[in-house]
Amino acid sequence: MLKIENLSKTFNANTVNEKKAIQNLSITINDGDFITVIGGNGAGKSTLLNLISGTLPCDEGKITIDDIDITKQKEYKRAAFIGRVFQDPMTGTCADLSIEENLSLAKRRGKKRTLRLGLTPQEKKEYKTLLESLNLGLEHRLSSKVGLLSGGQRQALTLLMSTLVKPKLLLLDEHTAALDPKTATKVLELTTKIVEKDKLTTLMITHNMKDALKYGNRLIMMMDGKIILDISGDEKSKLTVNDLLKMFEQATGGEVVNDRMLLA
Amino acid sequence: MSSILTSAVSQGLLWAILAIGIHITYRILDISDLTSEGSFTLGAAVCATAIVNNIPPILAIFMALISGSLAGMITGLLHTKLQIPSLLAGILSMTGLYSINLRIMGKANIPLNMHSTLLTNIKELFNLGKDRDAAIFLGIIVCVIVIIFLVWFFNTEFGYAIVATGNNDKMIRANGINSDITKIAGLMLANALIALSGALVCQYNGYADVQQGIGAIVIGLASVIIGEVIFRNRNLITSLIGIVIGSIIYRLIVAIVINSNYVSANDMKLFTAIIVAVALYVANVDFKKKRRPKKC
Numbered sequence: 001m002l003k004i005e006n007l008s009k010t011f012n013a014n015t016v017n018e019k020k021a022i023q024n025l026s027i028t029i030n031d032g033d034f035i036t037v038i039g040g041n042g043a044g045k046s047t048l049l050n051l052i053s054g055t056l057p058c059d060e061g062k063i064t065i066d067d068i069d070i071t072k073q074k075e076y077k078r079a080a081f082i083g084r085v086f087q088d089p090m091t092g093t094c095a096d097l098s099i100e101e102n103l104s105l106a107k108r109r110g111k112k113r114t115l116r117l118g119l120t121p122q123e124k125k126e127y128k129t130l131l132e133s134l135n136l137g138l139e140h141r142l143s144s145k146v147g148l149l150s151g152g153q154r155q156a157l158t159l160l161m162s163t164l165v166k167p168k169l170l171l172l173d174e175h176t177a178a179l180d181p182k183t184a185t186k187v188l189e190l191t192t193k194i195v196e197k198d199k200l201t202t203l204m205i206t207h208n209m210k211d212a213l214k215y216g217n218r219l220i221m222m223m224d225g226k227i228i229l230d231i232s233g234d235e236k237s238k239l240t241v242n243d244l245l246k247m248f249e250q251a252t253g254g255e256v257v258n259d260r261m262l263l264a
Numbered sequence: 265m266s267s268i269l270t271s272a273v274s275q276g277l278l279w280a281i282l283a284i285g286i287h288i289t290y291r292i293l294d295i296s297d298l299t300s301e302g303s304f305t306l307g308a309a310v311c312a313t314a315i316v317n318n319i320p321p322i323l324a325i326f327m328a329l330i331s332g333s334l335a336g337m338i339t340g341l342l343h344t345k346l347q348i349p350s351l352l353a354g355i356l357s358m359t360g361l362y363s364i365n366l367r368i369m370g371k372a373n374i375p376l377n378m379h380s381t382l383l384t385n386i387k388e389l390f391n392l393g394k395d396r397d398a399a400i401f402l403g404i405i406v407c408v409i410v411i412i413f414l415v416w417f418f419n420t421e422f423g424y425a426i427v428a429t430g431n432n433d434k435m436i437r438a439n440g441i442n443s444d445i446t447k448i449a450g451l452m453l454a455n456a457l458i459a460l461s462g463a464l465v466c467q468y469n470g471y472a473d474v475q476q477g478i479g480a481i482v483i484g485l486a487s488v489i490i491g492e493v494i495f496r497n498r499n500l501i502t503s504l505i506g507i508v509i510g511s512i513i514y515r516l517i518v519a520i521v522i523n524s525n526y527v528s529a530n531d532m533k534l535f536t537a538i539i540v541a542v543a544l545y546v547a548n549v550d551f552k553k554k555r556r557p558k559k560c
Contacts, residue, residue, distance in 0.1 A: 113424075117419060
């Protein structure tokens, strides 16, 4: 269970460019929640994820995972229980390392790196079986460099890597935004498959309202660094894109919704 | 001609260790580390000072290794903990090391004269006629040991972590690795090897000089790039072997150029810089199709 209490983050404090990215935000995320996060540009969605993962230090507030206070923990330490996929397909993998080498790095997430072999023959077999089960066409390319893969394949691989060691929390920061629609759907399907199989607690940012409604059991809408809408269960499944748009317009005071949000 | 060849091979082998160290920072860690200029001299200074104080040559070389790794650690700490850009951190270390090297040596030049070195030991042991033959013998042994060690090391979990850090340090932190530690460790390893090379070269030259490291990084780079041109399709082993061959070829070029009488020994640094500039350009043009991490 992830608990965030009174979290705040201000960029460029005390300057003309001051930006209150997250304002006094609190939320409790239950085990097994699959939350989709929507909101306009600059609403603070990515900042929230970066504060949870430790990429950015917070100004105030407290973050606990299963009652462990991680507020002050370094990013690489939190990684022991947090899996992440980024928007940029280049970010989640090492281009100059092979698929199996990338997987082996992820396999040891949260463990000390020793002078033992970095990739054992047994692991190689394990990864092959794993990739075969996912039908990505990567099972015969285990020793190819990741730099040769397409964006979609790299995101799929990153997704696999972030869940290879079961994380307590999976953070997906618009992980399909840089992909073409067809590939995006494929990666999203893989995402649900993995999330459902391992019952992962997940936060997924998306710009696509349809996706936000289609996936997950809970939806939050953010604006100006606050959560302005938090619905789950039946209430969420009944929601339509039109309802969401109305709510969004109400919240923003009639601001024009950008095209990207409407795209199916 | 044969003396030019043996001279080039022997020097090439000893300087190859420097180039391998540069490869670790420049290619694997993706850092242009200028500490090299200081740590190369540091290795020579420590080794020569130890030898003239009658410390066994093997131990003296070991001390040089340790001193180099400490120099690398300083640069690593400046870069990661004080968040100084890597290039500047290296310059600071290099500048500081100049004074440290003078302190260690007590003067600008230490001749090894009649003191026994690893080279004289090998010469006696195997009844070799010339210093150069002993240097080739020693160079091959050291290069083989270093290459075997690195191939093993970079295939360990920790080695993977270092390679991945140079490639994508955001990814590495997301996978629970402290990228500060891997960067510092990489710099320590690279500079230990560079100091080792400095120690071997000082024994070959018969003296340690406080100016010995000037231009070391460019000479190392020249070898790395020549090696890359030889082996286009490379993995770690072929890269390392390529660097050794590159280092020997570089020495051959230098020997031939100097012997041609067109370029005086004084112009060698300029000549080397031009070679490297041209080679870097050619390499960039050639590899443009392949995805490469940006260099700063």
